[in-house]
Amino acid sequence: MTETTKTPATPPADAVPTRPAHGLVPLPEAAARALLLGGGIATAASTFLAWTWTSEFPGDLTVTGYPGGLQVLSLIAGILTAVFALASYGIRGLGWLLPARNNAPLVLVALGGFGVTWFTAIEIAAKLGGLANWETGTWIAIIASLLPLLGALALPPDNAGTKDFFKSYLPKPDRIPAPQPISPWMQRAVITVVSIIGLAVFTYGIDTEYGELFIGFLIVVVFTIWAMHTAGLLDRFSAMVAANRSFTLAMGFLAAIAFPFTQTDDHYANIGVNILIFGTVALGLNIVVGLAGLLDLGYVAFLGVGAYTAALVSGSEFSKFSGVQFPFWAAALTGAAASLIFGVLIGAPTLRLRGDYLAIVTLGFGEIFRIAVNNMDGESGPDLTNGPNGIPSIPDLNLLGFNFGEAHDLGGFTLGRFANYYLLMVLIMAIVVTVYTRAADSRIGRSWIAIREDETAATAMGINGFRVKLIAFALGASLAGLAGTVSAHVTYSVVPNPYQFAGSTPPNSAFLLAAVVLGGMGTVAGPILGAALLYLLPEKLDFLQDKSLLAFGIALILLMRFRPEGIIANRRRQLEFHETGQLDVPDTETLTDEPAITKAGA
Amino acid sequence: MRFGGLTAVRSVDFTVNSGEIVGLIGPNGAGKTTFFNCLTGLYIPTEGTVSYKGTVLPPKPHLVTKAGIARTFQNIRLFANMTVLENVLVGRHTRTKEGLWSALLRGPGFKKAEKASEDRAMELLEFIGLAHKRDHLARNLPYGEQRKLEIARALASEPGLLLLDEPTAGMNPQETRATEELVFAIRDMGIAVLVIEHDMRFIFNLCDRVAVLVQGEKLVEGTSEVVQADERVIAAYLGEPFEGDPGQAEAAEVAAAESTPGTTKGDAQ
Numbered sequence: 001m002t003e004t005t006k007t008p009a010t011p012p013a014d015a016v017p018t019r020p021a022h023g024l025v026p027l028p029e030a031a032a033r034a035l036l037l038g039g040g041i042a043t044a045a046s047t048f049l050a051w052t053w054t055s056e057f058p059g060d061l062t063v064t065g066y067p068g069g070l071q072v073l074s075l076i077a078g079i080l081t082a083v084f085a086l087a088s089y090g091i092r093g094l095g096w097l098l099p100a101r102n103n104a105p106l107v108l109v110a111l112g113g114f115g116v117t118w119f120t121a122i123e124i125a126a127k128l129g130g131l132a133n134w135e136t137g138t139w140i141a142i143i144a145s146l147l148p149l150l151g152a153l154a155l156p157p158d159n160a161g162t163k164d165f166f167k168s169y170l171p172k173p174d175r176i177p178a179p180q181p182i183s184p185w186m187q188r189a190v191i192t193v194v195s196i197i198g199l200a201v202f203t204y205g206i207d208t209e210y211g212e213l214f215i216g217f218l219i220v221v222v223f224t225i226w227a228m229h230t231a232g233l234l235d236r237f238s239a240m241v242a243a244n245r246s247f248t249l250a251m252g253f254l255a256a257i258a259f260p261f262t263q264t265d266d267h268y269a270n271i272g273v274n275i276l277i278f279g280t281v282a283l284g285l286n287i288v289v290g291l292a293g294l295l296d297l298g299y300v301a302f303l304g305v306g307a308y309t310a311a312l313v314s315g316s317e318f319s320k321f322s323g324v325q326f327p328f329w330a331a332a333l334t335g336a337a338a339s340l341i342f343g344v345l346i347g348a349p350t351l352r353l354r355g356d357y358l359a360i361v362t363l364g365f366g367e368i369f370r371i372a373v374n375n376m377d378g379e380s381g382p383d384l385t386n387g388p389n390g391i392p393s394i395p396d397l398n399l400l401g402f403n404f405g406e407a408h409d410l411g412g413f414t415l416g417r418f419a420n421y422y423l424l425m426v427l428i429m430a431i432v433v434t435v436y437t438r439a440a441d442s443r444i445g446r447s448w449i450a451i452r453e454d455e456t457a458a459t460a461m462g463i464n465g466f467r468v469k470l471i472a473f474a475l476g477a478s479l480a481g482l483a484g485t486v487s488a489h490v491t492y493s494v495v496p497n498p499y500q501f502a503g504s505t506p507p508n509s510a511f512l513l514a515a516v517v518l519g520g521m522g523t524v525a526g527p528i529l530g531a532a533l534l535y536l537l538p539e540k541l542d543f544l545q546d547k548s549l550l551a552f553g554i555a556l557i558l559l560m561r562f563r564p565e566g567i568i569a570n571r572r573r574q575l576e577f578h579e580t581g582q583l584d585v586p587d588t589e590t591l592t593d594e595p596a597i598t599k600a601g602a
Numbered sequence: 603m604r605f606g607g608l609t610a611v612r613s614v615d616f617t618v619n620s621g622e623i624v625g626l627i628g629p630n631g632a633g634k635t636t637f638f639n640c641l642t643g644l645y646i647p648t649e650g651t652v653s654y655k656g657t658v659l660p661p662k663p664h665l666v667t668k669a670g671i672a673r674t675f676q677n678i679r680l681f682a683n684m685t686v687l688e689n690v691l692v693g694r695h696t697r698t699k700e701g702l703w704s705a706l707l708r709g710p711g712f713k714k715a716e717k718a719s720e721d722r723a724m725e726l727l728e729f730i731g732l733a734h735k736r737d738h739l740a741r742n743l744p745y746g747e748q749r750k751l752e753i754a755r756a757l758a759s760e761p762g763l764l765l766l767d768e769p770t771a772g773m774n775p776q777e778t779r780a781t782e783e784l785v786f787a788i789r790d791m792g793i794a795v796l797v798i799e800h801d802m803r804f805i806f807n808l809c810d811r812v813a814v815l816v817q818g819e820k821l822v823e824g825t826s827e828v829v830q831a832d833e834r835v836i837a838a839y840l841g842e843p844f845e846g847d848p849g850q851a852e853a854a855e856v857a858a859a860e861s862t863p864g865t866t867k868g869d870a871q
Contacts, residue, residue: 435706442705442712443691443698443719450681450692457679460642462667462696462759471702 023169025154032154033088036106039147040081043113046144047071047078049137052124057133058210061124064137070120073216074141077113080224081148084109097231100173103155104230107169110148112223116216117145123212176232179239187240191248194237199255199262205536206268214540249433252525256426266407266416270490273418275535276425277487278507280432282515282527284479289513290521290570291440292472293452294351295359297501298366300509302477304499305342306335306484308373311391311494312384318391320384328397332485339481340474342369347473351466354455366501366509373496390495397424397489404489421490428486432479433524439475440522448472504548506535514552518559520566529567603633603640603818604648610636611818613650618763623785623795625809627802627829629838633818634798635676638765642666642673654763668696672761674752676768676798682741686732686751689740690723693758726754730784746777753784757793764788766797770804778804806830814838 022028027035047067055062059069067075084106087097098105121142125131157168182190201221208214228234241248256276260269285299313334315325326334350361377387385391396405396417404420415423439445447468450458459465488494497503502510511534519530538548559566603611611633618624626634639645641652646661653659654669672693681689698719704712727733730750735743740751749769756764766785770778778801785795785808799805805812806826813823816838822829829835 438706438708439702442716443695443700444702444705446684446688446692447695449684449688453681453683454679456644456663457675457681458692459663460644460667460673460675460679461693461755462664463692464664475702 023153023155023157025150027151027154029155032151033085035151035154036085036088036110036148037082039110039144039149039151040078040083040085040113042144042147043078043117043141044075044082045078046137046141047075049140050135051120051138051141052128052133052135054128054133057124057127058212061120070116070123070213070216073213073220074113074117074120074145077109077116077220077224078145080227081106081109081113084227085148085151096179097233099179099232099236100176102158102171102173102230103152104158104170104172105227106155107149107152108223108227108230110152112220112227114145114149115219115223117141119216119219120212170226170230172230173232176235179236184244187244188247190237190240191244191251195248195251195255199258202532203259203262206271207263208540211541211543214536253426253430256429257423260415260419260422261413263419264414266418269416269418269422271535271539273422273425273490274506275532276422276429277483277490278512278515278535279528279531280425280429280483281480281507282512282519282531283429283432283436283524284476284483285512286516286521286523286527287436287439287448287479288472288476289516290523290527291445291452292448292469294469294473295355295362295513296473296476297359297363297509297513298346298369299362299476299480299512300499300501300507301346301366301369302339302343302480303484303487303507304369304373304494304496305339305477306481307488307494307499308385308391308484309335309338309481310485310488311394314391314394314488316391316394318386318389318393325395328399328485332482335485336478336482339484340478342481343474343477344470347470347477351469351473363501363509366499370496370499373499385496388496390493392493394488394492394494397421399424418490421486425483425486428482429528432482435475435479436524444468444471502549504546505538506531510549511552514556518556518566520568520570522570523566523568526566526568526570603636603645609818611640611815614815614818614820616813616820616823618794618796620762620794621789621792622811623789623797623809625805625812626796626798626815627800627805627812628815628821631817632815634815635767636818637815638673638767638798641765642671664696667759667761670760670762671765672756672759672763673765674749674756674767674769676771678745678748678752680740680748680752680755683739685737685739686727686743687720687723687736689751689755690726690758691719693755694719694723696759723758726757729757729787730754746773749773749781750784753788757788761793763794763796766795766799768798768800770799770801782808 022032025032048065050064051061051071053062059071061069061071083094084097087094088101088103088106121134121138124133124138153169158173159168159171205214205217205221208217225234259272263269263272281299281303284302285296288294288296288299310331312319312321313324313326313331316322346362346365350358350365353361372381373385374388375381376384377389379387396403398404402408402420404424405417407414407416408420409415440448447458447463450461450463451465451468455465498505498508500508502508506512506515515530515534516527517530518533519528520526534552537551538544541548544551563569603609614633614637616637626637628634636645640647640650640661643652643659643661643663643666651658652661652666654666654671657669659666659669659671681692684692698715700712700715704715724733724736727736730753732743732747732751732754735747740748743751753764753766753769769785770781773781782804785797789795797805797808809826811824812826812829814821814829814832814835816834821834821838822832
């Protein structure tokens with residue numbers, strides 16, 4: 001950033017960087033803004049028309065009068081575009097949407113509307129066979145959604161200095177004007193509203209019935225969030241969150257609890273509970289990888305230990321101890337304890353290694369678990385786990401007379417089997433989040449981070465590296481084991497196969513690690529968001545099927561290139577990866593060798 | 603201390619008394635840092651022992667620090683992505699006990715201990731003059747302040763003996779003088795200091811006693827006058843004077859070779 005602002009200063013002619021009158025599209029600014037506003041409204045309006053003549057296209061877009069399926073997404077994107085356009089006019093009451101008065105958010109919301117509308121039109125043509133399937137409404141929609149994009153690109157780019165499209169049109173402003181101080185109650189109100197919107201968006205995403213709708217949903221969500229990021233709204237919101245941490249956590253959990261009450265079909269609660277299990281385990285892995293910096297490639301084994309332990313003491317008739325049926329709290333503790341012991345057994349010899357060596361050894365131990373479980377069928381090994389058949393027909397939990405297997409009516413809402421387990425998992429997630437945040441912000445958490453930063457210096461400061469790393473490893477393992485005990489009951493049976501290093505469906509070690517890295521290492525929300533994404537994508541997009549691993553590989557590479565700190569950035573990591581834009585960087589350090597260059601240029 | 607066939611430090615017998623500032627000098631590669639690493643348990647000495655206040659220390663870095671010997675590093679090794687305050691708090695590790703359970707349960711004891719640690723850390727930051735930068739990341743501090751912070755982090759472990767490995771490397775004269783003041787202030791706190799340094803003025807101003815290490819062996823030990831006057835020390839740093847003039851015949855040979863470079867070239871073709 002310093003470079004771009006400084007270099008124009010060298011030749012006297014360009015002393016003041018001039019802002020061009022227009023962007024890529026040669027139009028005056030007033031016309032451009034009018035296009036944005038008009039196009040946004042027109043896009044929204046066009047969704048009330050029929051887009052095709054047959055209901056064969058999923059979502060039934062044939063109805064004139066109200067939008068359906070993908071049209072709803074176009075409608076939302078159109079309204080957002082219009083609202084942002086109004087904000088760019090400086091309408092009173094909307095100024096907060098564009099605090100920095102920059103044009104990048106406009107480009108992005110316009111792209112979102114354009115993307116989802118054109119995607120729908122192209123899908124209609126591709127699916128039903130030809131442009132003949134487009135109705136007048138479709139033509140209006142694709143033209144209407146193109147207008148805001150043209151308008152946005154006609155606006156002068158925020159960062160005209162560079163040729164690069166991304167850097168010139170979509171930069172995040174260096175400085176966002178400080179918000180007006182608002183009262184704590186207003187902040188909490190904002191957090192509440194955002195939680196409700198978040199729940200609505202998340203519920204909509206989970207409830208999408210077909211792949212096209214999910215892709216459209218992703219297009220709108222990604223571009224809207226990106227627009228808010230460049231507008232500086234996300235920064236402002238995270239400042240608010242930082243000021244009201246426990247309130248935000250409470251709201252987050254309330255929203256999570258509210259989710260099953262919004263569902264009529266237990267199928268989506270099933271997705272919800274699986275995401276929670278996956279997210280809980282990812283959060284446990286985050287202690288090991290994100291805080292202590294130990295790359296563990298066999299982490300899913302601990303989930304397996306917990307699941308198998310719970311299955312063995314569940315009273316299933318196929319269990320080796322079929323007579324034994326522990327109450328849930330005891331089974332959960334046994335599962336966590338078994339994982340803990342397993343973690344210490346694996347950790348004690350391996351944690352003396354560092355870096356890549358540790359990764360390879362944990363990868364090996366993870367596979368050893370799966371293969372050992374596969375062989376403990378009484379023929380190739382001791383009779384314990386039934387080999388590849390696993391332990392089926394695990395009975396449902398019964399907690400204080402509350403049978404998790406049955407649907408319950410609660411104040412007019414029906415909570416099905418998976419919704420019951422979902423609520424149990426929310427409770428376990430709450431425990432894991434508490435453990436994570438409390439451990440991270442303490443003497444032991446600091447010593448984990450110190451070990452990650454520089455192990456030699458950490459031991460020279462009196463930290464017993466081995467002991468501290470073993471605690472991280474064991475804690476992470478027992479949290480995964482705790483999640484495993486629930487997952488055994490949710491899935492009715494445990495088999496060795498899911499607990500492998502890499503597979504096409506979560507959870508496996510590669511997916512867990514990807515969830516942590518993708519979401520953002522060292523944060524609480526990051527791994528949960530990463531887990532949700534990684535679970536939903538293969539679930540919703542059937543066409544990915546066996547190519548999902550390839551797709552995630554590509555996605556991870558792109559992420560590492562453009563946002564190495566993950567979707568939700570830990571403050572530390574953000575500063576680690578992006579040298580510029582750091583408020584506490586002393587000026588002298590970034591400028592030391594610059595004057596020489598300036599002189600040479602002049 | 604031997605690495606394979608190489609003996610890096612051989613039978614160095616060395617004592618630091620309490621309240622003393624002792625210097626350790628020697629040419630590059632003499633084994634000064636290796637000696638430090640042996641003292642602090644980063645290397646396990648092949649022979650010999652390190653004892654502190656009469657007890658023999660095990661060669662484990664964290665136990666050495668716990669016993670009361672803290673150190674800094676020649677190339678700064680801060681926790682770059684932790685804040686200034688957090689760096690010092692990590693230094694408090696051996697003097698606090700709160701484990702995982704107390705962190706999870708957050709009883710009153712935990713809060714009290716955290717508060718006490720933070721207060722002590724802030725005192726140290728005041729002492730070295732970095733209190734106003736408590737929330738900056740260590741990596742963003744200028745070089746001189748990073749050196750200071752490393753000293754504060756070492757002091758946080760409440761040592762009786764502080765080992766400084768080239769504390770003024772790369773500093774300008776003003777900063778060096780400030781470091782000198784800082785070391786005196788640390789000595790006045792009742793902490794003995796053992797310092798490795800190449801800046802002779804710094805060493806001889808500062809130290810009550812200086813030891814010279816050359817090729818892994820202790821050459822001299824004594825007050826600065828004794829060391830400065832010792833010929834072997836000068837020889838170790840500057841090399842020995844020639845024994846006698848170069849031979850007449852050799853000089854003529856060299857002169858002849860230099861005057862006729864063409865012939866040698868021609869021969870080669």
